Amino acid sequence: MRLFRHQLKWEQRLFWRSRESAVFVFLFPILLFALLTAVYNGHIQGRPAAWGLLAGMIGYGAANTAFAGLGITLVARREIGILKRIRATPLPPTVYLTAVLFSIMIVFAIQVVSLFALGRVLKSTPWPSHLLSLVLALALGAAAFAALGLAITGFIRSLEGSSAVLNVIVLPMAFLTGSFGPTRNYPQVLRAIGAVLPLKYLLDLINGIYLHGQQFWDKPLAIGVLAGWGLFGMAVALRTFRWEPREG
Amino acid sequence: MSAIAVRDLRKTYGDYEALRGISFEIREGEVFGLLGPNGAGKTTTIEILEGYRTRDGGEVDVLGFDPERAGSAFRERIGVVLQQSQLWPNLTVAETHRMFAGYYEHPRNADEVIALVGLADKRDARVKTLSGGQKRRLDLGIALVGDPDLVFLDEPTTGFDPAARRAAWDMIRSLRSLGKTILLTTHYLDEAEQLADRLAVLREGEIIREGTPAELTGGSSETEIRYREDGHEVVIHTSDPTKLLHQLTAEALAAGRELEGLSVRRPTLEDVYLALTAEHTE
Numbered sequence: 001m002r003l004f005r006h007q008l009k010w011e012q013r014l015f016w017r018s019r020e021s022a023v024f025v026f027l028f029p030i031l032l033f034a035l036l037t038a039v040y041n042g043h044i045q046g047r048p049a050a051w052g053l054l055a056g057m058i059g060y061g062a063a064n065t066a067f068a069g070l071g072i073t074l075v076a077r078r079e080i081g082i083l084k085r086i087r088a089t090p091l092p093p094t095v096y097l098t099a100v101l102f103s104i105m106i107v108f109a110i111q112v113v114s115l116f117a118l119g120r121v122l123k124s125t126p127w128p129s130h131l132l133s134l135v136l137a138l139a140l141g142a143a144a145f146a147a148l149g150l151a152i153t154g155f156i157r158s159l160e161g162s163s164a165v166l167n168v169i170v171l172p173m174a175f176l177t178g179s180f181g182p183t184r185n186y187p188q189v190l191r192a193i194g195a196v197l198p199l200k201y202l203l204d205l206i207n208g209i210y211l212h213g214q215q216f217w218d219k220p221l222a223i224g225v226l227a228g229w230g231l232f233g234m235a236v237a238l239r240t241f242r243w244e245p246r247e248g
Numbered sequence: 249m250s251a252i253a254v255r256d257l258r259k260t261y262g263d264y265e266a267l268r269g270i271s272f273e274i275r276e277g278e279v280f281g282l283l284g285p286n287g288a289g290k291t292t293t294i295e296i297l298e299g300y301r302t303r304d305g306g307e308v309d310v311l312g313f314d315p316e317r318a319g320s321a322f323r324e325r326i327g328v329v330l331q332q333s334q335l336w337p338n339l340t341v342a343e344t345h346r347m348f349a350g351y352y353e354h355p356r357n358a359d360e361v362i363a364l365v366g367l368a369d370k371r372d373a374r375v376k377t378l379s380g381g382q383k384r385r386l387d388l389g390i391a392l393v394g395d396p397d398l399v400f401l402d403e404p405t406t407g408f409d410p411a412a413r414r415a416a417w418d419m420i421r422s423l424r425s426l427g428k429t430i431l432l433t434t435h436y437l438d439e440a441e442q443l444a445d446r447l448a449v450l451r452e453g454e455i456i457r458e459g460t461p462a463e464l465t466g467g468s469s470e471t472e473i474r475y476r477e478d479g480h481e482v483v484i485h486t487s488d489p490t491k492l493l494h495q496l497t498a499e500a501l502a503a504g505r506e507l508e509g510l511s512v513r514r515p516t517l518e519d520v521y522l523a524l525t526a527e528h529t530e
Contacts, residue, residue, distance in 0.1 A: 006284075007348040017338040081333030088298060088328040089351040089394070090320035 001106045003095050004102075011103035024163075025069035029061040029112055036180060037123055044182055046205045050123035051183070055210045058112055058138070059203040060170075060179035065108045066142040068166035070100070070149035071148035075162040078153065083243045092244070101146050108142050138243070141202035144226045147233030154240025173197050198229040212236055250396055251276045251429040252297060252310060258305035259292055260454075266292045268453040269306065272426075273368040274431060276397075281444030284434040285525055286451040290433040291331060292401050297431065299329055311398055324353055327391035331402040334383070337376035341367050341386060344375060344394050364391040365419060375421050381412035388419065399423060399434045403441060417442055437518045438439035451525050465517050472515065 015021050036048045036057075044052025075082050082178055086096055119125035128134045152169075156162045174180060176194035194200050201222040208214035208222075217223070252274040256270040256415045259267040267289045268396045274280040275282060282290045296308060298324065299315035308315060313322040335344055345362055349355035362371050363422065365385040368379060384404065391399060401420070420443050420477045422429060434440050440447050441461045448458040457464055473496070475482055500507050 003351065006347075010347045010350075013343075014338065016338055026466060080332060082335065084300070085328070085330060085333045085335075085390075088322040088326070088330075089348065090353070091351040094319060127332070 003091055004099050005094060007091065007099035008102055008106075011099055012106065015103060015107060021069060022072065025065050027063055028109055029057050029111060030118060032060070032180075033057040033115055033118065034122065035208040037119070039137060040181065045207060045211050047167040048123070048125075050119060050125050051211055052207070054115060054119045054125050055206045056174075056179040057115055058183070058211050059141070059176040059177070059199055059206055061115065062108060062138065062141045062202060063145050063170050063174060063199050065111060066104055066145035067149040067152075067171045068163075069107070070104050070146055071152050072162050072164050073104075073154070074100070074150070074153045075156050076159050078242060079245045084245070087243055099143075100195065105139075105142055106148065110139070112138060129209050130209050130215055133214075134206070136216040137202070137205040137209055140226050140230075141198075141205070141225065144198055144202075144230030144233065147230045149233075149235060150241055151233040151236035154237070154242060157246060172212060173199050176200075178203055198226055201229075249276045250274060250309075251278070252280075252431065253309040254293075254297070254306070255308075255379070256297065256306035257293070257303055257308060259289075259296065259301070264449045266453050267296075267303075268376065268387075268446075270450070270453070270457060271306075272448050272458060274429060276429050277424075277427050278445045279420070279430045279432060281447035282523065283435070283437065283440045283444075283447050284433075284450035285435055286291065287452075288525075289453040290435075290450055291402055293450070294400055294431060294433055298400055299323075300390070303340075324394065326399045327394060327396035327399040329384075329387045329399070329401045330404070333387065335375050335386060335390070338374060338490045340374055341374050341378070341389075342371045344386060345389055349393045353395055353396060354478070356395045358393060361389050361393050364392065366415065366423070367398060370417055381408055381415070382415070384427045388416075389512040391487055392423070393409055396428065398429045398431070403433055403435070405434070408482040413439070414449075439520050441517050449521060449524055456524050461517055464520055465515055470515070473511070474513070475510040499508050 015025075022175060036053050037070040040049040040053060043050050056097055074083070087093065116125070116127060120127070141179065152166070156165055176183065176190055177185070177197050179199065180196070186194070204222040205216065205219050205226075208219050250273045250486075251261065252272075254273070254526045255271045256269045257267050257271070258269050258277075259263075261523055270289075270293065272280075282293060284290050292301065296303050297310050297315055299318055302316055310318075315322065316422065339347065341362060346356035349358050359368075359371070362368055365388050366384060367389060368384055370382060375383070375386065388404070392400075404420070405416045408416060417439070420430065420432070424457060432443060446458070446460050447464070449464070450456070470485040470487045473484045473486065473489065473493065475496075482490065493512065496507060
């Protein structure tokens with residue numbers, strides 16, 4: 001526990017001190033939200049557009065922070081030898097990874113609070129009414145994306161490519177699943193692709209809870225699919241996660 | 249007491265035999281050098297002892313642990329400088345030391361370690377602003393911050409300029425005087441000769457010679473005598489230089505000749521090393 005707290009403290013310091021992570025991981029969804037609410041009017045799912053965009057950006061933030069941000073961080077640390085170096089210390093690998101995951105969860109939590117506050121200031125969006133349900137949904141979504149983030153590091157060979165690869169996955173996923181606005185009018189094939197992606201189910205949960213006053217457990221299908229993606233990510237990560245850079 | 253005991257250690261990668269049954273022992277407080285050309289198996293050996301790699305055969309004892317199965321208790325007692333590794337560019341030297349110090353039960357004071365590795369005036373500098381040599385000293389600092397009994401140094405001065413290398417050597421000598429056991433790999437002969445109490449020469453996964461630097465140069469090799477006669481270079485290798493030299497000079501004196509360019513030379517470690525490592529690689 002002492003080691004966990006020590007590592008968590010340093011993970012937080014590392015995150016906020018790096019301009020890349022602070023801007024691209026933390027700030028980017030917030031900036032995007034400010035931009036989109038400025039140009040979108042009308043309604044989404046029967047609610048003012050800003051509400052729907054807020055829900056969409058929280059979902060996108062989960063993917064961007066817990067999946068892409070975590071993946072890029074771990075690939076970078078692996079390729080420059082930090083993960084290997086950490087393995088030579090008494091810090092147990094599980095404690096290390098747990099602290100890294102918790103740290104990214106903290107970043108995401110601050111991001112969500114900031115989005116709600118910004119929505120409130122800019123467009124008078126309401127605070128969420130079912131707070132516990134929202135926290136459960138976001139925790140499940142972020143955990144699933146973090147597992148997938150761990151899994152994908154095994155398939156990225158170099159530091160240079162990692163941010164490109166992860167953004168090529170996250171941005172289209174966010175677009176196809178409705179983070180940036182409704183998908184009702186998308187072609188059938190794009191909607192079919194969107195329907196298998198984990199972000200779609202996280203957005204279903206967030207929309208249900210925030211826009212329609214539902215509870216977390218009112219959407220068992222979404223919970224099941226997200227948990228399934230998370231377990232799949234875990235299973236892949238256990239087989240492919242590496243601590244050392246590729247030789248030569 | 250031996251800090252490290254290795255018997256018949258074997259490792260293969262696919263069809264390639266990286267280590268073909270090597271054995272050696274390192275005593276507590278000793279600086280032991282593993283010397284050999286690139287690809288000889290130095291890094292494979294050191295990484296098996298550090299616990300990074302599994303072995304395919306043989307026995308390994310490091311501080312009473314089998315590194316393959318050892319956990320935190322083992323890692324409390326070792327310090328590691330990897331051949332290639334970087335640290336967080338945005339942390340300062342002092343922060344990096346404090347972060348690593350937190351992983352150990354009984355760490356050394358971070359500022360003391362920073363002073364020991366000669367980074368006191370860089371203590372609040374970000375890691376990304378350090379020179380290559382300073383980064384390497386930082387690597388050494390974080391290897392020492394847990395106050396290890398045994399320090400692994402994998403090619404600690406590769407890529408250094410001569411001044412930085414001298415400074416690193418001084419630092420390693422000061423570690424020795426603290427009573428640390430040190431395993432050092434290098435492909436620089438002068439480094440092995442300067443630092444190691446004993447060394448093993450590794451070639452193609454086998455130890456081909458082991459001993460003190462003096463034993464390696466003195467034991468097997470012969471003295472070389474060179475001079476010119478009628479414009480030809482004469483080179484004689486002998487294990488009995490006193491007698492031969494006496495004969496040569498007596499003959500020359502009797503004939504009224506001069507032994508032009510006469511030189512008598514003991515082989516350096518470099519000669520021994522090159523002769524040893526060249527035998528099978530041609």
